[in-house]
Amino acid sequence: MSRFSTVGKLTTGYDPDEVDDFFDYARAVYEGREAGPFAAADIQAVSFELVRGGYDTHEVDAALDRLEAAFSVRDRGAFVAQHGPQAWMDRIAEDARTLYPRLNRPSCEKFAPAGRGEAGYDMDDVDALLDRLVDYFDRQVPITASEIRAATFRRRRGADAYAEGPVDAYLSRAVEVLLGVE
Secondary structure, eight states, rough: OSSSSSSOOOOOOEEEHHHHHHHHHHHHHHSSSSSOOOOHHHHHHHHEEEEEEEEEHHHHHHHHHHHHHHHHHHHHHHHHHHHOHHHHHHHHHHHHHTTHHHHSOOTOSSSOOOOOEEEEHHHHHHHHHHHHHHHHHHHHHOHHHHHHHHHOEEEEEGGEEEHHHHHHHHHHHHHHHHHOOO
């Protein structure tokens, strides 16, 4: 029986063997049956080949989000057990402070622009999401890790776009901070 729904034979989805292997390994690590370095960052970094008739990408991505949250909760529990709850909050506060310098940059200057002719993320869309992070940190306006993960940005080219890599890396760090307090 498949772990996830598959897409039609003419549509691409994630390679089922790769997905199943990843989730089997993650479960073994989580349950302590497998020793190895594995954390939320590994889940954020995973990618799967696209194949015809593969697993539904939306279902797998949602499961990855849940898996990341579970590892985050586990890691937080282990840290708190060893160092105490105040040390955890201090750690999260420090991680949050590392996000601030970019949040304070002027609009359309928060990240490097995409290369000449290269596709990237619409600057206004990204800046609007970062404004929500400012509201969260400064005014306690709610935002969740799931909202950050689900954010989509219009595509632009060149100087009208932010390079995708730095935006993705920054948002991954923001997700880690938010998961640390959720």
